[in-house]
Amino acid sequence: MCGIVGYIGEQQAAPILLEGLSKLEYRGYDSAGIAVYDGNEIKMVKSRGKLKVLEELTQGGMTLPGCVGIGHTRWATHGSPSDINAHPHFNKNHTIAVVHNGIIENYMKLRKKLEKKGYVFVSETDTEVLVHLLDYYYNGNPLETITKVMYRLEGSYALGIMFKDHPEEVYAVRKDSPLIVGKSEAGNFIASDVPAVLKHTRDVYFIDNQEMVKLTKDSLTFYNIDEEEISVEPTHIEWDITAAEKGGYEYFMLKEIYEQPKAVADTLNPRLKNNDIVIEELGMTDEEIRNIKKIFIIGCGSAYHTGVTAKYVIEGLARIPVEVDLASEFRYRNPIFEPGTLVIVISQSGETADTLAALREAKANGVKTLGIVNVVGSSIAREADAVMYTWAGPEIAVATTKAYSTQLIAEYLLAMKFARVRDVLSQEEMEGMIEDLKKLPEQIEFLLGNKEKIQHFANRYLATEHVFFIGRGIDYAISLEGSLKLKEISYIHSEAYAAGELKHGTISLIEEDTLVTAVITQKELYKKTLSNVQEVRTRGAFVLAVTNTGNTEVEKSADYVIYLPETNKYFTNSLAVIPLQLFSYYVSLGKGLDVDKPRNLAKSVTVE
Numbered sequence: 377m378c379g380i381v382g383y384i385g386e387q388q389a390a391p392i393l394l395e396g397l398s399k400l401e402y403r404g405y406d407s408a409g410i411a412v413y414d415g416n417e418i419k420m421v422k423s424r425g426k427l428k429v430l431e432e433l434t435q436g437g438m439t440l441p442g443c444v445g446i447g448h449t450r451w452a453t454h455g456s457p458s459d460i461n462a463h464p465h466f467n468k469n470h471t472i473a474v475v476h477n478g479i480i481e482n483y484m485k486l487r488k489k490l491e492k493k494g495y496v497f498v499s500e501t502d503t504e505v506l507v508h509l510l511d512y513y514y515n516g517n518p519l520e521t522i523t524k525v526m527y528r529l530e531g532s533y534a535l536g537i538m539f540k541d542h543p544e545e546v547y548a549v550r551k552d553s554p555l556i557v558g559k560s561e562a563g564n565f566i567a568s569d570v571p572a573v574l575k576h577t578r579d580v581y582f583i584d585n586q587e588m589v590k591l592t593k594d595s596l597t598f599y600n601i602d603e604e605e606i607s608v609e610p611t612h613i614e615w616d617i618t619a620a621e622k623g624g625y626e627y628f629m630l631k632e633i634y635e636q637p638k639a640v641a642d643t644l645n646p647r648l649k650n651n652d653i654v655i656e657e658l659g660m661t662d663e664e665i666r667n668i669k670k671i672f673i674i675g676c677g678s679a680y681h682t683g684v685t686a687k688y689v690i691e692g693l694a695r696i697p698v699e700v701d702l703a704s705e706f707r708y709r710n711p712i713f714e715p716g717t718l719v720i721v722i723s724q725s726g727e728t729a730d731t732l733a734a735l736r737e738a739k740a741n742g743v744k745t746l747g748i749v750n751v752v753g754s755s756i757a758r759e760a761d762a763v764m765y766t767w768a769g770p771e772i773a774v775a776t777t778k779a780y781s782t783q784l785i786a787e788y789l790l791a792m793k794f795a796r797v798r799d800v801l802s803q804e805e806m807e808g809m810i811e812d813l814k815k816l817p818e819q820i821e822f823l824l825g826n827k828e829k830i831q832h833f834a835n836r837y838l839a840t841e842h843v844f845f846i847g848r849g850i851d852y853a854i855s856l857e858g859s860l861k862l863k864e865i866s867y868i869h870s871e872a873y874a875a876g877e878l879k880h881g882t883i884s885l886i887e888e889d890t891l892v893t894a895v896i897t898q899k900e901l902y903k904k905t906l907s908n909v910q911e912v913r914t915r916g917a918f919v920l921a922v923t924n925t926g927n928t929e930v931e932k933s934a935d936y937v938i939y940l941p942e943t944n945k946y947f948t949n950s951l952a953v954i955p956l957q958l959f960s961y962y963v964s965l966g967k968g969l970d971v972d973k974p975r976n977l978a979k980s981v982t983v984e
């Protein structure tokens with residue numbers, strides 16, 4: 377979603393802002409703009425379209441002198457993508473400029489009030505109410521003014537604000553939208569995400585909800601909503617800027633697919649100690665683990681899909697009942713929280729609005745919460761009672777790959793830990809499973825080595841209109857992910873079905889040459905899924921099967937077979953996902969689409 381950058385320092389601001397915004401492009405946007413104080417006034421340039429347009433308009437920022445500025449990439453919510461709706465937004469005298477990420481839910485009410493007071497709105501955005509409200513309350517004291525405005529806002533916001541009569545300062549504030557602050561010798565920064573500042577500094581500050589920061593070129597001062605100074609500790613970012621760059625790959629998605637062996641190993645290895653699984657960050661005693669009566673797993677999109685896998689794994693291994701919920705449904709369905717409930721929320725970004733709201737709903741009901749999160753210091757990581765980080769490193773492509781794979785690892789580890797503590801998994805069985813887990817990175821590597829076969833297959837399906845993914849049990853869970861991956865980056869309609877459900881309606885859509893991808897990795901279900909494969913083939917479908925090495929029986933029923941290395945039955949999704957990711961990638965590439973930034977999508981969905 378929208379991206380914010382701000383800079384105040386010794387150097388020309390505009391090129392720094394443009395460069396920072398380019399590192400936030402992955403979030404998804406349709407227009408961009410910057411505002412810079414040039415020594416006399418705040419100058420603004422903004423336009424619909426990609427950053428390239430803004431770069432051309434400003435000659436790479438060179439036409440905008442000045443060392444203080446704010447910038448923005450906009451993902452349209454209120455009002456179409458247009459020059460006028462792009463941020464920053466000005467007050468009437470162009471003395472206040474604002475960039476905003478989030479949604480002001482009561483903006484209509486505020487807009488009507490302001491219009492009655494004579495304010496004239498030029499855009500359709502909710503953001504414009506902010507700048508007019510700031511204008512209305514402005515008394516020469518930015519802090520007081522910002523807090524007055526905050527008290528009147530409902531919804532979510534991260535704001536970067538400049539006041540013409542405080543030209544040596546930039547202000548920022550957040551509520552339920554991400555914002556980080558960076559400090560360097562050459563000046564200070566605000567940004568929606570770490571990659572935007574990483575070229576300049578590794579020392580970043582995560583500010584909490586309804587906290588503010590005043591930046592000057594050589595100082596940072598943090599405040600709470602009562603305008604009291606507070607202290608915020610910096611976090612040193614360990615990962616390198618190269619981790620957030622393409623490193624020779626054509627697209628981030630392919631780079632991230634190839635990073636999976638390392639990401640899986642990094643998430644797994646620190647939690648394996650002396651043939652045991654140690655998850656210190658869980659903060660639960662064995663007694664508490666034994667007392668878990670029920671688990672809710674909550675997420676959106678791919679994170680939800682890993683939750684579906686986790687349900688099979690946790691129920692199968694630890695025999696604890698699991699309910700998996702889409703966060704957007706969970707938060708409004710009035711769920712029943714009983715003593716002994718554990719709520720696990722899963723999120724790569726740690727900022728997904730619905731997942732965060734679901735977490736808060738759980739916390740408000742007094743149950744223990746655990747976040748499985750990739751972005752260190754994100755809102756979910758900070759608000760959950762416990763956080764288990766996935767060590768995937770920065771994920772830039774909108775379509776998740778390595779974060780998905782590491783979420784699976786975290787879930788396997790939890791399931792095995794719970795099962796062992798509850799004594800439904802013997803030490804010997806657990807050690808055998810640990811050995812299988814340790815093999816996953818090299819098995820993923822092996823599958824990546826066969827990418828040409830999948831690329832070749834994908835190229836045959838560039839013009840296809842509909843694809844179905846089928847499987848049973850855990851294979852159904854991976855079908856959900858395979859289908860989402862394909863549709864989000866290739867714009868091909870695809871659906872995932874529990875194979876046994878096909879004949880209850882969907883089979884009517886199968887016609888000559890419809891592509892059906894069947895995942896068949898669960899031995900006890902081989903025959904059942906193979907019957908479903910027969911059913912669709914009889915009706916003309918072309919079947920791509922993904923199955924275990926040795927299951928050659930499948931060749932009699934499927935048209936094209938991809939074999940996976942042998943692993944524990946609970947871990948097969950970690951391998952089956954690789955050909956499915958590669959298939960989507962190569963279809964998207966073959967169609968000439970923007971693989972990393974599919975239309976209409978944002979990496980981090982920070983609005984409801």
Ligand code: M6R
Pocket residue numbers: 676677678679722723724725726727728731774775776777860861864979980981
């Ligand atoms: O950051 P999160 O993991 O909370 O994001 C959840 C979904 O928005 C995300 O998985 C989305 O479905 C991806 N585009 C899938 O590739």
